[in-house]
Amino acid sequence: MEGQVVGRVFRLFQRRLLQLRAGPPQDNSGEALKEPERAQEHSLPNFAGGQHFFEYLLVVSLKKKRSEDDYEPIITYQFPKILDEVEKRHQISMAVIYPFMQGLREAAFPAPGKTVTLKSFIPDSGTEFISLTRPLDSHLEHVDFSSLLHCLSFEQILQIFASAVLERKIIFLAEGLSTLSQCIHAAAALLYPFSWAHTYIPVVPESLLATVCCPTPFMVGVQMRFQQEVMDSPMEEVLLVNLCEGTFLMSVGDEKDILPPKLQDDILDSLGQGINELKTAEQINEHVSGPFVQFFVKIVGHYASYIKREANGQGHFQERSFCKALTSKTNRRFVKKFVKTQLFSLFIQEAEKSKNPPAGYFQQKILEYEEQKKQKKPREKTVK
Template sequence: MKKISSVFSSLQDKLHRDKGEKKVLSPCTDAPPPPDCNPSLGRPPFFEYLVVVSVRKRTGGDEGYEPQIIYQFPKSCSQSQRRDEETCLKAITLFCFPEGVTWAPLTEYRSETFSFVLTEIDGSRRNGYCRRLLPLGKGARPPEAYCIISTLACFSLFSKIFDEVEKRRQISMAMIYPFMQSLRETAFPAPGKLSLSRASSPVWDRDDHLTRPVDSWLEHVEFHSLFQCLSDEEVLQVFAATVLERRIVFIAEELSTLSQVLHAVAALLFPFIWQHTFISIVPKVLLDVYLAPTPYLLGIQKNLLHLLTEHTDLLIVDLTSQSECKFISRVGDEDMLIPSRLQEELLQDLCKRKHNASTEELNSVVSEAFLSFFVKTVGHFANHIKRSGVNKQLRTFQKKNFLKAVEPKENRNFVKQFVQTQMFDLFIQEEEKLPHHEGFFHRKIVEFQLKKKEKSKTGVIKGLVV
């Protein structure tokens, strides 16, 4: 991911220029004093922060509204950590209310849950989970956003946590504290393991429980929104542009749609990882990022679409349900990037999903289809990592021989383009460091090769089972 943390500070300066030094906002007074924010747990905390952000009228005669933190758990850390923390918290407010200052009090507002990613200078990532809603009260009032920052990527798990936080907020802000403290002291769950239940915690009184999905690379992904917004053929065109690292903007009215679709598109690349700018929800003040010449995946609200005046070499995907044409702007070759035979096989695999499939069932069918695509196109890479040197510890990828070995030949042009991407380059660099080829992708390659041998007489290769 491209490092964008430094942008947060500059855009905050832009927002608050000439307003003087801002105060550090404290939690509401009805909350008990939290403990030290770095407990000696011997493991990563379940989350780093819970903040509640509201939009308030600007002071000093300025017009409009601005997002402000009205509650934070835990409180500020040590003095040495405070500057980094303040930068992070300022960024959080922008992503909770990316529309900018054009807010007004409301009497009705449909709550929505979405997520974003904060990428630090060192490349580390923190996930932001946000639920926006209208707080209890009478008359017109501004919305609030609950935001949790965690290194754990699991959208469905944190959605359940928000359900509990929202229920407690309706009673009192102080009711949030014991629950979040209990959660913070809970062990960082392994994939497929229970993390919080009625039996494990006195503050969790719900019938359901919190569990991380077994497939950790899919735990932040729900493919439903992607396939509700786009047809299978349109998904393939988006996938083709993504896998060749192009500039793509997604447009939607709802923040939840943007975050779910962008994370779903990135998940289609497994076992490869998107290496460029990824902003699932672009704040209005950061909108100029779309002018960057480098690849990106951006999510932008539809009411900001008119501000995108430059469409050259840009794929703009409209996710709104009422849109007749899903591609507002395109390069023009998106439907030809993937060889026709591979497109047909992908479409056939996607047709296996049920109309009313659960999240787990849909994830299985979709991930199987696209993982099979990579197995077929580049699954022979391990055969072309040459070992040399003392004890054959030096490993070098033989790109030329790898490309010659691509079969069938009609796939070679696509593979030649794909090997030029940063995601493939980084993948190979990591593989060159490994003494043995192990892992989920490698097991699927072996399964495919065995099935290919078994079916060589008939020429039929059945799909993979993930």
């Protein structure tokens, strides 16, 4: 039932979007509204940057109605926040929407981390300027870390990250469906540039509660009303997180010892610096994500140097040499476990196929880190 509701919302949004893309209805026939698919087919090439503004992920959650046991779908995340602006104009007149859409069509799509400003006129409100900032990298474009920070401490988030890195079983408990979905999205996003490759269910329906007995890794969200059923299930090596109270109801017990101590301290120090000064969701996302990206840069950022290539370009990862390259014993001990995970295997398989490291945020951070090390070496020699 919940999936059907979300599906209907998506289809309604899709129809509205196709109508808007098709342009104003014709006075004599109205064909632009009656046949949105045909209008989309012919008009898409003219959209330039505007087309891309509508090709970003919407996160739809189910919110419980106050007076009923039923749920209603709500959009909890969208980039950019175009639908709000479209709907505001729709309340006035359909005719007001089209100048706004034309502005989108003519606007250049912003580069990662950059902002585009749109000029728009609304009757009785005058001219207004709408600024839309694109996240620095796509791994943050569907994530909101605010809920995770509201429910858990930095230390707890770090322990969840450590469990996820070793591909353990993680269950999130919460009453609100939006809290579950947002927190589990955020937890998975901490693994960037790696991707969770196992069972992943933001909200487990009652019919699938047996999932928590699965012997393979999973990351799932369960409503609080099913807590006792989860607790009574036979589970091993599970981290059970109560988001309502900010506690761990079950754990393996070694979560604080999984990551190298020095790198754990680095993450916690970075997370704590200036957190209270952040105002926007984008600033919070970048602040939280950054230390975890830097962790992977320090641990596996040298991977490309240990892919040996044949004449045809096919690469072969030199695992033993890769691990030995780490001078820190604690870092090396952790990496020897991490390279055996599905997370790393899938990442390195893609790297073996590609002749050059993929351009992106992670590669950018690797290059910055290597440059910092080069600059640090001459200073150290001077001090000695």
